[in-house]
Structures are given as structure tokens and as C-alpha cells.
Amino acid sequence: MDVPVRPPKRLLLNAYLLFFLVHDNQVGVGVLGFQRLIAEFVYQDAWIAVLLAGLFVHVTVWAILRTLRLYDPTDLYGVHRVVWGKWLGNLLSVVYLLLLAAPVLVIIQTYTEVVQTWLASDFPSWFLSLVLLSLVLYGALGGLRVIAGMCVLGIFFTVWMVLLAYFPLQYAVWTHLLPVWEADLPSMMKAVQKMSLTLSGFEILYFVYPYIRDRQQAMRWAQLGVLLTNLLYLTAMLTATVYFSHEQLMRNIWAQLSMLKIIQIPFLERFEYVVIPLWVLVLLPNLLLYTWASTRGLKRIFSLSQKKSTIALLFVVFAAGFFFNTRQKINTLNNLFNIVYFYAVFLYPLLLYPIAILRKKWQTRQEVAKG
Amino acid sequence: MLGPGLPASLEEVVGQLRQKLPRSADLVVRTLHRGQLGVFYISSLIDQDRLQRSVLAPLQRLGGRAATPQALLDIVPLGSVQVTRALADLIDGLLSGWVCLVLDSQKQAVLVQVDATPQAAEPQREYAVVGQQAAFTEDFNTNVALVRKMLPDSSLCNEALSVGTRSKTRLSLLYVRDIASEQNVNSIRQRITDLEIDSVTNISVLSHLIDDNSLSVFAQMMLTERPDLVTYALMEGKIAVLLDGSSLACLAPCTIWDFMKTSEDYNMRWNLALFVRGLRVFAMLSSTLITALYVAALTYHYQVIPINLLDSLIESRLRVPFPPLYEALLLEVIIELLREAGARLPTKVGQTMGIVGGIVIGEAAVQAGFTSNILIMLVALGALASFTAPNYIFGMVIRLLRFPMILLAGWLGMLGVMFGTAFLMLHLLRMTSLGHPYLWPLYPLRWKNWREALLRIRMPAYAHRSSYGRPEDTQRFSAVHAREQHDIDE
Known part of the structure; x- marks a missing residue:
């Protein structure tokens, strides 16, 4: 495996696409129901937790891009190889690519749960995952350019939903937000950590970075993408806090969808029936990006054909779906990944960056010594 | 005198002409009188008969005795003549259908107007209320002339190729040399010359043979009968292909939006045109989805319909014995039958049939309790909307897409419609036309x-x-x- 990644010029993407890629990969099923998990610990201060977690993401994204810039142009697999050496590096890469494949399963299972709860309780899980995975296969075979295109179209078709916050805000009780900053630090930290699965997705930067044409612009667009996500989550959290009382919010697993129920326009009501199917366009970029990044790793480390490994991966995800057939199991899966992702996606880049710097310095010194 | 003058020797004149008008297959260069007299013209713009009688025949009789431009003027029995010393005049003359006579070592040229007015047809398929009333014909030279007349530019290239090992059909590749990218021209030329086929009789067959993705329902090269659309396309750097015997031109590369444009969009004032174009895009989008959404909502998600509206929906469906899916499919098939029958019949009979189909069948279907009023309205609206597509083939694609959408809606409800839409998006994102993205500038975002x-x-x-x-x-x-x-x- 070569450390530098130099894709052919026709496959390169403009840096502004990172805005769409990062934002779209962050927003997924999580946003439909994250409010309860946060408010559980910090009550009316939940929006502060969202804000803090968001700031944390900005820092992590900064660390990710600085790490990549050290060995430009490369991806995480390349960085692992340089920093940790052949064996440890590849081992870490394999762990990471497995972590990237996991969200494909988590997202599909969670979405299935949403569909079965809200739309049709008799919708067979395996069939839903079969359809979604076929779509993913068709898109992933088109390569990163098609995936990025799906992110752009997905955002165009779903961004208007922010305006739907207007309806619940008509019933807002703003005093729900008072008093501000009542939570103590440990519970605030716990709430911030609970945001990790919802906020994750920016780690895709580690893998798409070498495919960016003007990489010096990458930082700006990636940070803007994260900013948009944070604003969106902040809006969602604030809306839920002022719309529901704390007790109500604790009883609503999918708070975002519950809020949509009250919307009425002359020819349409019960917007959750519109929004849940439309959410396919939000999920699809996530599924595509994670599948791509994960199979990309298989190609980088083991030189496997990405076409074949994509088919294999999607098949494994399909098969694994049969084991996660109850609410309990899916919940356990979600909780587990909340913790694993907190370490792998939020903390690990912050650890990797200083080590990569030290490694780079040590390397240069050795080269100088060699002459 | 503007620009460089004519060089003295005839050979140099010919050389400079070929350099200024490269890749012009219809540029004719003849020398008469043992190399003393050069005769140049662009054959597609010329009235061959007049050229024969009034220019070539007198010159032949003269047999080399005319050594001055004046002598040439004396023997040509035509009114519009001109003597010039500038090369630019000579090229402009050629491009507007004049014949140029150049004597060796005289530094002067005689221009004689013998242009033909190309006999354009009436546009039948792409009619425009405001705009040119000309369409391509089945005569090859006329078609080339129609484009050349609208764009008398020396950069307009006209490459002659032929296709079909048996049919040897003539084919013209038109593009503006300094606008169209060389890469596109090469790739389309390569695709045509690489074809190994016995005969190609129609340009649409040719366009299917050379497009990027032959599995897709979407056409990747646009066929048009309007010379003005071809001219706009050439000015955008596109390439036009004309085939002998076909009254359509093929344009490439094309985006999906090109299929939604009419020449009226260019001819009307911008605010009107923008409104109409917006309406058209909206019509095509809703035509694809409207029946499917009705089926999905009525079969699975009646909750999304407010109670007042639901009342009237239920009332109209009270006597209908079928589920919405069958009801919708039945009506859609009837509409498609009407359209297909109408397309096969002469106009006058077609009108009668429209009345029979639209009013009699529609009215009777409701009376008999086969369908509901509201669905008839929606299906008719959808059909109407699909007919706003400026391109007939594209309208067909829109109508075809409705069927899988309706089936998905009847099967999986709204989720099915979204699966269909998502697949369509991925498909369009993967499509290219001559290697250029099909959804541009929506994606790649420009x-x-x-x-x-x-x-x-x-x-x-x-x-x-x-x-x-x-x-x-x-x-x-x-x-x-x-x-x-x-x-x-x-």
C-alpha cells in the first residue's frame, strides 16, 4: 500500500462539495429522536449541551484536516501506515473500516424501526433493508462523484424541512428554557457524550480528503458544513424544548416526528407521513458514504476489488440485519455505538494529531541524519 | 480595403481559403482554363442550376480568353456581381452563397450571387408561437444550408462522414471550430467512424448507436427539427449531426434541462420565458408523481388528507369497486391508448377520436362506477402536463416513468414512491452525455x-x-x- 493517494484527475471533487458531504453525512436518523437522550440529563439546558458538542466537533474536524495535511495527499489508512507502522497501522485501519461499516447496519435498522413504528407496523424488515441496500449498491458502483451528487440532491430536496419548525413554534412556551445553566458539569459531560452518534459523520473527511482538487480550501468548507449541522441541531433541540414539557419529551422517543404531527395545510396534514419516506434521501448519502469509505479501506489495505467488496459488504449487512430484530437489540446496538463512536470519532483524531506531528518530526530528523 | 488582400498566385488563394474555411466538406474548389481561373463556392448554399447555366457554361465557352475581371463580368448574365481585392470579402461572399471567380496573378476576385433559398419545412413536432417557422427537411443539402444561412461564420465546420457499410448514408458533423471543444468533436467522430453496421436509415437510430448508456430510458442526445435550436446549440459549443434522409438534427452533449427548453424561451421576454419554463419543469415533475401520490395516499396514508378533502374523495370513490392502484392503472392505460391511437391517425380523424376518448369514455367510466371523478381529473392533468414537454421523446419518457411509480405506490405506499425517486436520482447522477454529466449544472454544482x-x-x-x-x-x-x-x- 502506498501512503499517498493520487486519484485520476477526472475523479477529483471541488472543495465546496465537502460542505455537502460533511453536513449530509452528519445528519441522519439521529436527528429524529436525539432530543430525549440529551434532555434526560440536563433538562432545559439541553441546547447548551448541543452547542458544546458542536464546538467539540469543530475542534475535531480541525485536528482531522491538520493530520491529513501532514502527509498530503493521503487518507486515514495512509496516515495509520506512516504513524503506527505496517502491522499496528493496518490493524487499526481494519478496526476503523469495521467501525465505518457498522453505521450502515445501525442506520438501516434504526430507520426500519421508525418505519415500523410510524408508517406500517407490518413492513418486513428484511425487505426494507433489501431495497435500501440495492439502492446503495447501484449508487456506490457509480463512485464518489455520484455519491457526492446524491449528497447535493439530498440536501436540495430536504433542506426545506427546517421551515416546518414554524408550526410547533407557534405553540412554544419559552419559559421552558428557564432557568439557564442549572445542570452540573458531570451531567453536562454525559449529555455531550450522548450527542456523539448524532453528530458523527465528519470522520468521512479522513477518506474523501485525497479526492479534493483544491485541498487548501478543505478546512473552510468542512467547518461550514459542521456549522450548518450544528445550527440545525440547535434549532431542533430548542424547538423540542419549548414545544414539549420535560415529562412529555421523556415520553417521545422520536420527538422530531411527534412535532410534525400537528402541521396542517389545506390539502395536507400529518407531515410525518411525508417526512419519513423523504428521509430516504437523507439516509442514502450516509449509507453510500460509509459503504464507500469502508470498502475503500479494503482496497487500500488488501488490494481487494472495490466492486466485489461492496457487494460482499452489503450482503453481510443484509444478513446481519436478521439478528437485530427487536427494539431492545437495536437500542443496545445504538447505545454501544454511541460509546464506541465517542472514542473512535471524537477523541481518537485529537490523539492521532500530536502523535502524527511527533512521528513526522522524528522522520525528518532521521532523514536529515541520513543526509 | 479591410484585412489582407488577395495573394497574386491562384494556388496561394486556394491555400488561404482552405486555411480560413477548414473542414468544410461543401467547399468546392475548381480550376478552369488550364489553371488560369479558380471557381470557388459552397455547394450547399448554391443554386446548382443557375450556377450551371449562368456561370459555368459562359466560362466554358470563353475558353481561357478572359484575362481580366472585366471580361468575366461581361459574360456573366447575372445582376448581383461584385469585384473585390480583400480575402475577407471573398470568404463572406462564399458563406452567403456567392460564387467566387479568381484569375491567376490579378489580385482581384469576381463575386457572383447564385445563392439558393433553402426550402424549409413547417415545424410539425416542435411548434413555436413566437419564433421561426422553419424546420429541417429530408433533403440533406437543404438542412446544411439552413444552418449555414443562420450562422454564416467562417468557423462553422462541416465535416463529411458516411455511415453504414451497405447504405453508405451521408452524414455531416457541424460545429463551431473555436467554440466547440476539440475533445467532444473527436469523441463523436470516433464513435461514428467506429460503427460497424450495414445500414443506418434514420438519425434517431444513429443517436441510439452512439450514446453513452443504451440501457437508460433517457435520451442523451437531443433530436430537434428546428434550425434555430441547432444554431443556439452550436453557439453553446454543442455539436450537431445531420444525416441524409432525416429531417432531424442530433445534438450532443446534452443535459436533461436541454430537453425542457423550447425556442420560445429565447424569443420571449425573459420574465415571461422564465415563468413558462418554470411552469413546464413543474408540470413534468408533477406529471411523473401525481397519480402515484394519489394511489399511495389513498391506499396507505389516508391520514395525510385533511378531513374536508377526504370527504369529497370518499364520496367520489363510493361506487368504485377497485382499489386505487387498479383504478389508476386502468385510467393511465386508457390515456396512453388514446395518445397512441391519436398519433397513428391523420389529424382530422384524430380530433374525433380525442372527443370519443376524452369525453365518451371518461364520462362513461365515471357513470359506470369504474373510476372516480377526482382520479380522472388527476390523470388527465398528468397527461396534459406531460404534453408540455417540448421534446416528444422526452414526453414519452415522463409518461413511461409514471407506471413504475404507480406500481411502487400501490405496493409500498409513499415509501415506494421515494424509493423510485431515489433510484431515478442515482440513475440521473450516473448518466453522462458524451462523457459530460447529465444533471449539470445542478450536479456538478455550478x-x-x-x-x-x-x-x-x-x-x-x-x-x-x-x-x-x-x-x-x-x-x-x-x-x-x-x-x-x-x-x-x-
């Missing part, structure tokens, strides 16, 4: 190009040429002048 590709705004905004197809000359007119602004009373 905000600056939205004004010419998606929108239609006022003329000064079009100083830059659309970057689709990577044109070589990027400027249409001076942007500085277009941006000039004045204060009040200045």
Missing part, C-alpha cells in the same frame, strides 16, 4: 451556469458562454459594457 442552463434571465447576464462541454471561446459579448450603470439624470 451556480454561475444556472442562469443559462436552468433559468432564463435578461440578456446582459449572458456575456459568458455556458461552460458545459468546455467551450474554447468563453465570451459571447463584452461583460464590461453589460454592467454599465448610470445614475439618475446622467
Whole structure:
């Protein structure tokens, strides 16, 4: 495996696409129901937790891009190889690519749960995952350019939903937000950590970075993408806090969808029936990006054909779906990944960056010594 | 005298002509009188009969005795003649259908007007209320002449190729040399010359043979019968293919938005055109989805319909014995039958059939309790909307897409419609036309190009040429002048 990644010029993407890629990969099923998990610990201060977690993401994204810039142009697999050496590096890469494949399963299972709860309780899980995975296969075979295109179209078709916050805000009780900053630090930290699965997705930067044409612009667009996500989550959290009382919010697993129920326009009501199917366009970029990044790793480390490994991966995800057939199991899966992702996606880049710097310095010194 | 003058020797004149008008298959160069007299013309623009009788025959009789331009003028029995010393005049003359007679070592040329008026047909398939009333015919030379007349530019190239090992059908590749990218021209030429087929009888067959994705329902090359659309396309850097015996031109590379444009979009004032174009895009989108959404909502999600509306829906469906899916499919098939029967019949019978189909069948179906009023309205609206597609083939695609959408809606409800839409999006994202993305400028996102590709705004905004197809000359007119602004009373 070569450390530098130099894709052919026709496959390169403009840096502004990172805005769409990062934002779209962050927003997924999580946003439909994250409010309860946060408010559980910090009550009316939940929006502060969202804000803090968001700031944390900005820092992590900064660390990710600085790490990549050290060995430009490369991806995480390349960085692992340089920093940790052949064996440890590849081992870490394999762990990471497995972590990237996991969200494909988590997202599909969670979405299935949403569909079965809200739309049709008799919708067979395996069939839903079969359809979604076929779509993913068709898109992933088109390569990163098609995936990025799906992110752009997905955002165009779903961004208007922010305006739907207007309806619940008509019933807002703003005093729900008072008093501000009542939570103590440990519970605030716990709430911030609970945001990790919802906020994750920016780690895709580690893998798409070498495919960016003007990489010096990458930082700006990636940070803007994260900013948009944070604003969106902040809006969602604030809306839920002022719309529901704390007790109500604790009883609503999918708070975002519950809020949509009250919307009425002359020819349409019960917007959750519109929004849940439309959410396919939000999920699809996530599924595509994670599948791509994960199979990309298989190609980088083991030189496997990405076409074949994509088919294999999607098949494994399909098969694994049969084991996660109850609410309990899916919940356990979600909780587990909340913790694993907190370490792998939020903390690990912050650890990797200083080590990569030290490694780079040590390397240069050795080269100088060699002459 | 403007520009360089004519060189003395005839050979040099010929050389410079070939250099200024390269790749022009219809440029005819003849020498008469043992190399003393050169006769040049562009054959597609010329009235062959008049050329024969009034120019070539007298010259033949003269048999080399005319050594001066005056002598040539004396023997040509035509009114419009001109003597010039400038090469530019000579080229302009050639491009507007004049014959040039150049004597060796005289540094002068005699221009004689023998142009033919190309006999354009009436547009049948792509009618425009405001705009040119000309369409391509089945005569090859006329078609080339129609384009050449609209674009008498020395950069307009006309390459002659032939296709079919048995049919040897003549074919013309038209493009503007300094606008169209060389890469596109090469790739389309390569695709045509690589074809190994016994005969190609129609340009649509040719376009299917050379497109990027032959599995897709979407056409990747646009077929049009309007010379004005071809001219606009050439000015955007596209390439036009004309085939002998076909009354359509094939344009490439094309985006999906090109299929939604009419020549009226260019001819009307920008605000009107923008409104109409918006309406058309909306119509095509809703035509694809409207029946499917009805089926999905009524079969699975009646909750999304407010109670007052639901009342009238239920009332109209009270006597209908079928589920919405069958009801919708039945009506859609009837509409498609009507359209297909109408397309096969002469216009006058077709009208009668429209009445029979539309009023009699529709009315009777409701009376008999086969369908509901509301669905008839929706299906008819959808059909109407699909007929707003400026391109007949594209309208067909829209109508075809409704069927899988309706089936998905009847099977999986709204989720099915979204699966269909998502698949369609991925499909369109994967499509290319001559290697260029099909959804451009929506993706790859090019905000600056939205004004010419998606929108239609006022003329000064079009100083830059659309970057689709990577044109070589990027400027249409001076942007500085277009941006000039004045204060009040200045």
C-alpha cells in the first residue's frame, strides 16, 4: 500500500462539495429522536449541551484536516501506515473500516424501526433493508462523484424541512428554557457524550480528503458544513424544548416526528407521513458514504476489488440485519455505538494529531541524519 | 480595403481559403482554363442550376480568353456581381452563397450571387408561437444550408462522414471550430467512424448507436427539427449531426434541462420565458408523481388528507369497486391508448377520436362506477402536463416513468414512491452525455451556469458562454459594457 493517494484527475471533487458531504453525512436518523437522550440529563439546558458538542466537533474536524495535511495527499489508512507502522497501522485501519461499516447496519435498522413504528407496523424488515441496500449498491458502483451528487440532491430536496419548525413554534412556551445553566458539569459531560452518534459523520473527511482538487480550501468548507449541522441541531433541540414539557419529551422517543404531527395545510396534514419516506434521501448519502469509505479501506489495505467488496459488504449487512430484530437489540446496538463512536470519532483524531506531528518530526530528523 | 488582400498566385488563394474555411466538406474548389481561373463556392448554399447555366457554361465557352475581371463580368448574365481585392470579402461572399471567380496573378476576385433559398419545412413536432417557422427537411443539402444561412461564420465546420457499410448514408458533423471543444468533436467522430453496421436509415437510430448508456430510458442526445435550436446549440459549443434522409438534427452533449427548453424561451421576454419554463419543469415533475401520490395516499396514508378533502374523495370513490392502484392503472392505460391511437391517425380523424376518448369514455367510466371523478381529473392533468414537454421523446419518457411509480405506490405506499425517486436520482447522477454529466449544472454544482442552463434571465447576464462541454471561446459579448450603470439624470 502506498501512503499517498493520487486519484485520476477526472475523479477529483471541488472543495465546496465537502460542505455537502460533511453536513449530509452528519445528519441522519439521529436527528429524529436525539432530543430525549440529551434532555434526560440536563433538562432545559439541553441546547447548551448541543452547542458544546458542536464546538467539540469543530475542534475535531480541525485536528482531522491538520493530520491529513501532514502527509498530503493521503487518507486515514495512509496516515495509520506512516504513524503506527505496517502491522499496528493496518490493524487499526481494519478496526476503523469495521467501525465505518457498522453505521450502515445501525442506520438501516434504526430507520426500519421508525418505519415500523410510524408508517406500517407490518413492513418486513428484511425487505426494507433489501431495497435500501440495492439502492446503495447501484449508487456506490457509480463512485464518489455520484455519491457526492446524491449528497447535493439530498440536501436540495430536504433542506426545506427546517421551515416546518414554524408550526410547533407557534405553540412554544419559552419559559421552558428557564432557568439557564442549572445542570452540573458531570451531567453536562454525559449529555455531550450522548450527542456523539448524532453528530458523527465528519470522520468521512479522513477518506474523501485525497479526492479534493483544491485541498487548501478543505478546512473552510468542512467547518461550514459542521456549522450548518450544528445550527440545525440547535434549532431542533430548542424547538423540542419549548414545544414539549420535560415529562412529555421523556415520553417521545422520536420527538422530531411527534412535532410534525400537528402541521396542517389545506390539502395536507400529518407531515410525518411525508417526512419519513423523504428521509430516504437523507439516509442514502450516509449509507453510500460509509459503504464507500469502508470498502475503500479494503482496497487500500488488501488490494481487494472495490466492486466485489461492496457487494460482499452489503450482503453481510443484509444478513446481519436478521439478528437485530427487536427494539431492545437495536437500542443496545445504538447505545454501544454511541460509546464506541465517542472514542473512535471524537477523541481518537485529537490523539492521532500530536502523535502524527511527533512521528513526522522524528522522520525528518532521521532523514536529515541520513543526509 | 479591410484585412489582407488577395495573394497574386491562384494556388496561394486556394491555400488561404482552405486555411480560413477548414473542414468544410461543401467547399468546392475548381480550376478552369488550364489553371488560369479558380471557381470557388459552397455547394450547399448554391443554386446548382443557375450556377450551371449562368456561370459555368459562359466560362466554358470563353475558353481561357478572359484575362481580366472585366471580361468575366461581361459574360456573366447575372445582376448581383461584385469585384473585390480583400480575402475577407471573398470568404463572406462564399458563406452567403456567392460564387467566387479568381484569375491567376490579378489580385482581384469576381463575386457572383447564385445563392439558393433553402426550402424549409413547417415545424410539425416542435411548434413555436413566437419564433421561426422553419424546420429541417429530408433533403440533406437543404438542412446544411439552413444552418449555414443562420450562422454564416467562417468557423462553422462541416465535416463529411458516411455511415453504414451497405447504405453508405451521408452524414455531416457541424460545429463551431473555436467554440466547440476539440475533445467532444473527436469523441463523436470516433464513435461514428467506429460503427460497424450495414445500414443506418434514420438519425434517431444513429443517436441510439452512439450514446453513452443504451440501457437508460433517457435520451442523451437531443433530436430537434428546428434550425434555430441547432444554431443556439452550436453557439453553446454543442455539436450537431445531420444525416441524409432525416429531417432531424442530433445534438450532443446534452443535459436533461436541454430537453425542457423550447425556442420560445429565447424569443420571449425573459420574465415571461422564465415563468413558462418554470411552469413546464413543474408540470413534468408533477406529471411523473401525481397519480402515484394519489394511489399511495389513498391506499396507505389516508391520514395525510385533511378531513374536508377526504370527504369529497370518499364520496367520489363510493361506487368504485377497485382499489386505487387498479383504478389508476386502468385510467393511465386508457390515456396512453388514446395518445397512441391519436398519433397513428391523420389529424382530422384524430380530433374525433380525442372527443370519443376524452369525453365518451371518461364520462362513461365515471357513470359506470369504474373510476372516480377526482382520479380522472388527476390523470388527465398528468397527461396534459406531460404534453408540455417540448421534446416528444422526452414526453414519452415522463409518461413511461409514471407506471413504475404507480406500481411502487400501490405496493409500498409513499415509501415506494421515494424509493423510485431515489433510484431515478442515482440513475440521473450516473448518466453522462458524451462523457459530460447529465444533471449539470445542478450536479456538478455550478451556480454561475444556472442562469443559462436552468433559468432564463435578461440578456446582459449572458456575456459568458455556458461552460458545459468546455467551450474554447468563453465570451459571447463584452461583460464590461453589460454592467454599465448610470445614475439618475446622467
